[in-house]
Amino acid sequence: MNAAEGGRRRWVGLVVISLAVSLIIVDSTIVNVAIPSIVKDLGIDSTGVQWVQESYTLVFAALLLVFGTLGDRYGRRLILIVGVAVFALSSIAAASAPSGEILVAARFVQGVGGAMVLPSTLSLINAGFAGSERAVAFAVWGSTIGGMTAVGPLLGGWLTSAYSWRWAFGINIPLGVVIVAGTLLAVRESRDDARRRLDPVGAVLSVVASASLVFALIEGRNYGWWAVDHRPRLGSWEWPGSLSPIPLAFGVALLAILACVLWALAREQRGLGSMFAIELLRIRSFRNGNLAAMIVSLGEFGIILALPIWLQNVLGFTALGTGFILLALALGSFGASGLAGAFSGRVRPIVVVRVGLGAEIVGVAGLGVVIRPDTPWAALVPFLFVYGFGVGLATAQLTGVILTDVPVSASGQASGTQSTSRQIGSALGIAVLGTVLFSSASGLLSSALDSRGIPAAERDGLVSAVVDSSGAAISQLAAAPATAAVAVDAKAAFSEGTRYAAWSAAAFLVVGLAATLSLGGPLVGRSDEVTDEASETHQLLAAPHGVAHDDGGESRRRRP
Structure with a gap:
């Protein structure tokens, strides 16, 4: 195969890898829209609903690091193919599930497949592309993630409305066949090649640490952060005592993390490789980049929880209508990949990250300004587009910055680590912003009902009905003349809660932007680099038709 054919094959392979990312990202969002139909068809209770949504996320986050490391040893393409196959086969079980228990079990297996796919795609890009081509490849990969996060609800709404919720899973089967075939060919x-020794103890510790931490972050608001609010149930067994399981989960996570570190240090002293990337954490860009990625993910994806709830239960849009509105986010994200590619080699990736985060901050804060109980959809679209554009710029290029100094031989382990950092940040964002949304809505609605002179017992019942249903009870309240005024108060309370969640997300993104100041070279004490960086930022924002001014190659020679 000549060089030209090899180059074409790599870019075709990038398309296939992006399809694989689309498969798992869409599935993580498509189910949210299908939940009401699943509840009606299978008759599952609220606990079952939570497990349908969260079983996938829990297993997915817990196994990212393990499969990233296994890909380094046994082959990243092999792990990708096996992961897609596992994902597609478990989708058959999910699509044909006769009960909630079977569906939850299928979702667990889907999480295993997804955890094999994501770090494999990252490490294949890191190993297969270099220089400016790597920046373009990461731009395509990151824009796919940002875009598919918004496309998922649209696709789920259409499939559920036009056909059945089962097609939300069934669509994964033909896509899986195409991806496996394309991966084998391209x-x-x-x-x-060093074939480092396996670390089964480290693998178990990493799974325990990741699973317990993500479980605590996701379920804290539900079960109670300290005292138990809702008791976990498994069949006939119910959680005993008054202490919530969440402090126990945090304690297990802390102990497992400490054990991971101590075990990794012990293996390092004996000259053995470890599951926990101690040696990689000595790389400044990798260490600081993971911290920045975790903070950024906290702000980026937490707001996705609040917006669909508000759009459907306050503004009254259908699932399909909500998907169409969120499509603006996808269009912005996809558009960002073209701009990132145009500036590849002319502007340092870290500058692209900062511009992208700036756009995200503007978009999310703008949403906080315009959100009202009667906001027209047209007022939301521009800010969603700007937010999606920022996600498309920042997500991919931050990944490239994190992995830029990582040896290719450790790409899978590094990819798994940074993916785990993002997942933990995303789970933390859902926990924090979910708490902001529901606590604010609860407090504001309680105050509004108090001002109407509604008795305390009745007030608490109305607040619980609205908040526990994530606002779904608002339409029922509005339909009854006796409670129509309560529905007006509930819409106002949920709108304010969504505004607070948006502003909180923007604040976290500001912190994430500040965290990137430790990346990409020193920014203080060397006025020439400050000037160069300001010039690059100006190029990215102001260059006409996507063409940057050439600086004689200096920015291309500097390491990101």
Whole structure:
């Protein structure tokens, strides 16, 4: 195969890899829209609903690091193919599930497949592309993630409305076949030739640490952060005592993390490789980049929880209508990949990250300004587009910055680590912004009902009905003349809660932007680099028709 054919094959392979990312990202969002139909068809209770949504996320986050490391040893393409196959086969079980228990079990297996796919795609890009081509490849990968986060609800709404919720899972089967075939034809195998020894103890500790931490972050608001609010149930067994399981989960996570570190240090002293990337954390860009990615993910994806709830239960849009509105986010994200590619080699990736985060901050804060109980959809679209544009710029290029100094031989382990950082940040964002949304809505609605002179017992019942249903009870309250005024108060309270969640997300993104100041070279004490960076930022914002001014190659020679 000549060089031209090899180059074309790599870019075709990138398309296939992006499809694989689309498969798992869409599935993580498509189910949210299908939940009401699943509840009606299978008759599952609220606990079952939570497990349908969260079983996938829990397993997915827990196994990212393990499969990233296994990909380094046994082959990243091999792990990708097996992951897609597992995902597609478990989708058959999910699509044909006769009960909630079977559906939850299928979702667990889907999480295993997804955890094999995500770090494999990252490490294949890191190993297969270099220089400016790597920046373009990461731009395509990141824009796919940002875009598919918004496309998922649209696709789920259409499939559920036009056909059945089962097609929300069934669509994964033909896509899986296409991805496996494309991977075999267009993606070259890549592995660590050193064949480092496996670390089963480290693998178990990493799974325990990730699973318990993500479980605590996701379920804290539901079960209670300290005293138990709702008791977990498994069949006939019910959680005993008055202490919530969440402090126990945090304690297990802390102990497992400490054990991970101590075990990794012990193996390092004996000259053995470890699951926990101690040696990679000595790389400044990798260490600081993971911290920045975690903070950014906290702000980026937490707001996705609040917006669909508000759009459907306050503004009254259908699931399909909500998907169409969120499509603006996807269009912005996809558009960002073209701009990032145009500036590849002319502007340092970290500058692209900062511009992207700036756009995200503007978009999310703008949403906080315009959100009202009667906001027209046209007022939301421009800010969603700007937010999506920022996600498309920042997500991919931040990944490239994190992995830029990582040896190719450790790409899978590094990809799994940074993916885990993002997942933990996303779970933390859902926990924090969910708490902001529901606590604010609860407090504001209680105050409004108090001002109407509604007795305390009745007030508490109305507040619980609205908040526990995530606002779904508002339409029922509005339909009854006796409670129509309560529905007006509930819409106002949920709108204010969504505004507070948006502003909180913007604040976290500001912190994330500040965290990137530790990346990409020193920014203080060297006025020439400050001037160069300001010039690059000006190029990215102001250059006409996507063409940057050439600086003689200096920015291309500097390491990101």
